[in-house]
Structures are given as structure tokens and as C-alpha cells.
Amino acid sequence: xxxxxxxxxxxxxxxxxxxxxxxTSAQMAFPxxxxxxxxxxxxxxxxxxxxxxxxxxxxxxxxxxSISGYTYPQTVKVDASNATKLDGMFYxxxxxxxxxxxxxxxxxxxxxxxxxxxxxxxxxxxxxKVTITGQFKxxxxxxxxxxxxxxxxxxxxxxxxxNQNAWSLTDCFRACQALETIxxxxxxxxxxISFLQSSVLSEASLISIANALNAGVTGKTLSLHATPKxxxxxxxxxxxxxxxxxxxxxxxxxxDFITSTKGWTLA
Numbered sequence: 001x002x003x004x005x006x007x008x009x010x011x012x013x014x015x016x017x018x019x020x021x022x023x024t025s026a027q028m029a030f031p032x033x034x035x036x037x038x039x040x041x042x043x044x045x046x047x048x049x050x051x052x053x054x055x056x057x058x059x060x061x062x063x064x065x066s067i068s069g070y071t072y073p074q075t076v077k078v079d080a081s082n083a084t085k086l087d088g089m090f091y092x093x094x095x096x097x098x099x100x101x102x103x104x105x106x107x108x109x110x111x112x113x114x115x116x117x118x119x120x121x122x123x124x125x126x127x128x129k130v131t132i133t134g135q136f137k138x139x140x141x142x143x144x145x146x147x148x149x150x151x152x153x154x155x156x157x158x159x160x161x162x163n164q165n166a167w168s169l170t171d172c173f174r175a176c177q178a179l180e181t182i183x184x185x186x187x188x189x190x191x192x193i194s195f196l197q198s199s200v201l202s203e204a205s206l207i208s209i210a211n212a213l214n215a216g217v218t219g220k221t222l223s224l225h226a227t228p229k230x231x232x233x234x235x236x237x238x239x240x241x242x243x244x245x246x247x248x249x250x251x252x253x254x255x256d257f258i259t260s261t262k263g264w265t266l267a
Contacts, residue, residue: 015030019037024037074102075102075103075105076102076103078105078107079107080107081110082110086116088117088121089116090119090123091119091122101126101128102127103131104127104129105130105131106132107134108133108136109134110134112137112139112163116141117141117145118143118144119145120149121144121146121148121149123148124151126151127151128151128154129152130146130154130157132155132156132157135160136159137162138163143171144171145172146173146176147176149176150177152178154180154182155181157183159182159184160184161188161212162188162190164191168191168193169191169194170193170223174194176198177197179195179201179205180205181202181204182209183205184208184209187211187212187216189212190217192223193209193223195209195224195225196223197225198228206254209222210254213258213262215261218263219265220265221267222258222265222267229266232255232258233255235254236248236249236253236254238250238252244261
């Protein structure tokens with residue numbers, strides 16, 4: 001191996017480059033300090049979870065309609081695994097209404113303390129389906145998350161609202177008139193929730209909503225559209241460990257399960 005004489009100037013230049021990349025001003029001893037500093041430099045795409053929020057904020061300010069000849073994507077895919085906030089991520093991208101139907105596929109944040117108010121709000125007649133992979137367990141704010149998504153028929157993924165203690169869920173699904181399919185983690189809903197405009201909720205969705213109601217809270221109300229509400233009395237099943245399972249020969253109706261077993265008010 002050939003020997004090379006490094007001058008103080010050379011070593012300082014290398015050290016300065018390492019410090020700049022690593023975001024530090026610390027002194028480094030050669031060679032061990034150089035090695036440790038290089039190993040400490042973050043790898044991957046760089047940035048922080050907070051950067052993701054700033055990118056999504058820009059999305060809400062950007063008008064696709066202003067680009068002549070732009071071809072709208074039918075499926076929008078987002079990896080939000082590093083996100084700390086999903087506030088207004090797709091809010092009011094109403095230009096997509098002109099390109100229907102379209103779909104959103106999102107990898108959920110790995111955090112369970114992220115917020116998501118207005119995340120999919122006001123996508124009106126364009127959005128048909130949202131697919132969420134991974135654990136979707138937001139922190140204390142999902143207000144208006146799917147509000148005013150008039151054509152949304154399916155939320156494919158399991159929603160966990162067990163962290164929702166400070167905000168009512170009455171506006172989370174406001175005006176979701178086409179919503180058929182939704183699934184929740186059992187016992188995760190602890191505050192008033194409304195599906196007043198959702199007239200076509202499937203039987204499986206109604207059962208999932210009922211099982212998601214937390215029996216440990218008091219004075220809470222589940223509000224349903226008149227059509228699915230009327231069907232609750234004819235959905236029969238059995239109850240085991242506080243969970244309703246559909247069974248045609250069962251003796252408990254879904255409406256009784258909600259009001260008696262869960263202790264919630266139906267409106």
C-alpha cells in the first residue's frame with residue numbers, strides 16, 4: 001500500500017465537509033473521530049418527518065387545472081410512513097372532480113400520534129376509494145378527515161380512533177353519502193360519531209361500527225341515516241366478550257347490542 005502524507009490543510013478540508021454534512025461543529029480527532037462522524041451522518045432520502053407536512057401543505061395550494069394539457073393520475077400513491085402530520089394533505093384538490101373516478105393509496109404513518117384533520121376533505125365527486133395500509137392510528141384530531149367526499153364508496157383499511165379523546169367525531173364523515181364500506185378496530189370509538197348522510201352503509205360496516213363503540217364511556221351517541229338505522233333491528237347475532245357476530249339464529253339484534261351491550265344512544 002502506498003503511503004500518502006496528508007497536510008493539516010487537507011485534513012481540515014475533509015473534516016469541514018464531514019461537519020457540514022453531519023450538521024455539527026465539533027472537533028474531530030483523526031482517524032477515529034472522522035470515522036465516528038461519518039457513521040453518524042443520516043442515510044436514506046434525508047429530511048425529517050416535519051418536511052413531509054410542508055410538502056403536503058403545498059399540495060393544497062397547487063392548482064392542477066392551471067397546467068395546460070396535464071393528464072390527471074387515476075391513482076395517487078403516497079408513502080406517509082415518516083409523516084408526523086397529515087393536516088389537510090389532499091384538502092380541496094377539487095380540480096380532480098373533472099377527472100372521475102380516481103383513487104388514493106396511502107401507506108400509513110408509523111407514528112400513532114400524528115394528526116389528520118381535513119386530510120381527505122372536500123374531494124367531492126372525484127374520490128371513490130381510499131386504501132390505507134399499515135396501522136392508521138392518528139392522535140387527537142381527525143376532524144373533517146373525510147368530510148364532503150360525496151362519491152367516496154370505500155375506505156379500505158382498518159381505522160383505529162382509540163386516541164381520539166379531545167375531539168368529537170361528528171364531522172369526520174360528514175356528507176359521505178355514497179359510503180358503503182368502512183372498518184374499525186374494536187372498541188376504539190370513545191366519542192359521539194355520525195354517519196347521518198351515509199344511507200348505503202353495508203351490513204358488515206354497520207357491524208364493524210357497532211363493535212368499535214367503546215362500552216366504557218357514557219352519554220355518547222351514534223347517529224345514523226334513517227335507512228341503515230332501520231335495518232339494525234333485523235340484523236341478528238350472538239355476543240361474546242362484548243363483540244357482536246352475525247348469526248341468523250342469534251337472539252340479539254344489532255340495535256339492542258348498540259343500546260344495551262354498548263350503552264350508546266342511537267340517533
